[in-house]
Amino acid sequence: MAGPLAHLKVLDLSRILAGPWASQVLADFGAEVIKVERPGKGDDTRQWGPPYLRDADGQDTADAAYYLSANRGKKSITVDITQPRGQALIQQLATQCDILLENYKVGGLEKYGLDYRSIRALNPKIIYCSITGFGQTGPYAKRAGYDAMIQGMGGLMSLTGVPEGQPGAGPQKVGVAVADLMTGMYAVSGVLAAVIHRDRTGEGQQIDLALLDTQVAWLANQAQNYLTSGKSPERQGTAHPNIVPYQAVPASDGYFMLAVGNDAQFIKFCEIAGLQQIAANPAYSTNSARVQAREELVPVIERATQMQPAGWWLEKLSAAHVPCGPINNLEQVFADPQVQARGMVLEQTHPVAGKVKTVRNPVGFSASALDYGQAPPTLGEHTEEVLETLLSLDGDEIAALKRDGVV
Template sequence: MTQSSGPLAGIRVLDLSRVLAGPWATQTLADLGAEVIKIERPGTGDDTRQWGPPFTQKADGSRGDAAYFLCANRGKKSVELDIATSEGAATVRDLVALCDVLVENFKTGGLKKYGLDYASLSEINPRLVYCSITGFGQDGPDAHRAGYDYMIQAMGGLMSITGQPDGAPGAEPMKVGVAVVDLFTGLYASNAILAALMHARATGEGQQIDIALFDVQAAMLANQASNYFVSGTAPTRMGNAHPNLAPYQPFPCTDGMVVIAVGNDGQFRALAQALGAPGLGTDPRFVTNALRIEHRAAMTAEVSALTAGQHMASLMAVLEAANVPCGPVNTIDQVFDEPQAKHRGLEIEQARSDLTHPVRTVASPIRMSRTPVAYHRAPPALGADTEEVLGQLKTQ
């Protein structure tokens, strides 16, 4: 049942998670060569199989899985199993004896009634790395609460710094356009799993990993949290402006918007030269980053006036020649049309026999010189591997 290549070849992962944070973590492990066995509810499977439209189309013309499911379940084997039954729970325990990692995102304590909690399963497999992903963690006053990305973006402060500032048109707290807390949680989880596997390999001792969306969101605040700790003032919404750098935002062109990302004073002087306004770079109001932030409105207005009459392509050509970081505000279709995206192979296609078209997903961003990522399997049809996995379990 083991994958044939990759740095994690020989590692077997039992995936009891669903939706996004857990599946994102296990997809990363699968991309790196681990064998991932995804346990799904009979008949319905992972919730995200129904989170559409859009949906794939099966070869017989019927509706397939939602596109959402495809983004986080590449490289896995799907096993239909009802863990709420004594037989299903016993099968999970049998699989645990043969696995290195288990990932779950049930409510805190939710698996104990099935005998599938860490304490029970570590008795079966002391080397087991057991990763629990919840909204608020395994302890604390909110440990019992369910957690969803949107509410955690709100509760964890991200929405308070995202969106137009008060008084501007459309001003209100905004969520990010993808479920970033889930995605960051999946990445933290996969990192923690790899560290725990190294410990298990060295000592023979497994452990439970406790990853909470709320904790991750707090960690994601990064420089904004530091700004608060140092200043004592909570950051607020600034639209597309950056709290610590200027200019660092989109600027208008005749055919769209270009982000100009100035990271130091030399780049600002180069920007002024490239825009044909060298005096801007020596203006006493703008000579340092701190001064540009102090006079942000005036500086932004002057730069905007210089970019507004230019085409995006010509502006970026001039800025790139001057080594000023910049980029277009692309729509998602334009992202995958970028020459760099095509060169790096950011879109991959995988055939699945039950669908009318290949499954298209975004390639892993991990590039390794000795043990490259390999894409062994398309996101699976529900229960596609039940017979294979459970059949082989009997021979192990």
């Protein structure tokens, strides 16, 4: 296998999004990822449709698009961990792997002998990453956590949406499951840090990662705004709390994003917009002044931008190196020449659909080519292969496990 992590094996007991997103990144980077699923059912997201992947005849398959988004590059095996023989299989696989990912409720795997303490006894070097809603400790540790509720609890929805007092005001969640996705990305970095630690010391460890912790951590400048000022930031629509103008502005035929990041860019914008007197006014000449004067300045800017269509603004501002961009739907995103030039869409061979498209990993390595040969697997596609190659089970043993519903 290609990729910088080709020497690592990952046993993935996670499902839904945060854990699978982490293991997909690890797979993209070359790790061998074994996805463990329930016999006959699989990851819940296989049924989270429509839309579903269609086969060569145009009929819906058993796999929803949601599942496809987070499971590229993995090998799927089905094991019933509620059965003792299923637990034994997972324990044996854990001795062959470097990393184990799981997102069961706190204590949920202990009764199966698959908790960290049990697995560590079998493989002291294992890196065991536990993803939960609220972490292994604290008053909420036993609660289930899902992305939408975490966006609310973690403050993101207080920052997202139309400002209070305007039509349509109220909290909004982000259009993708960002708490899950960011937890997955933190899991990747945490796992790789633990790999480095193990390479130096020979010591494995458990990683305790919570959706709520993650959501609070990546509030970034907004969290720091509160900690510095003692005042909770409020929803500002598309506007930025610390930069002006930095928001969607109206053109004569729609909207575009204007992202003026410094005073020199503001002067250039004003020259194009015919607002030279604004740029020369000390009340608006610095970003700090513009933030203070937001309510009086933004309407002036919006009256100017409405005089021309969005395409005109994008052409003129881009030529002057003033950051701006269109507000694209996804059809427009994937038709964008830059997105196409960067090869952001992968087309992989799929055993049922013939071909399946997914979005490639955005990381490019100069010396470690990535291999995207494995499409999101069908349920249990690799059960026999993994049991044969990693556990040396023969055909009769595997047939008996299938007969008894263990795999």
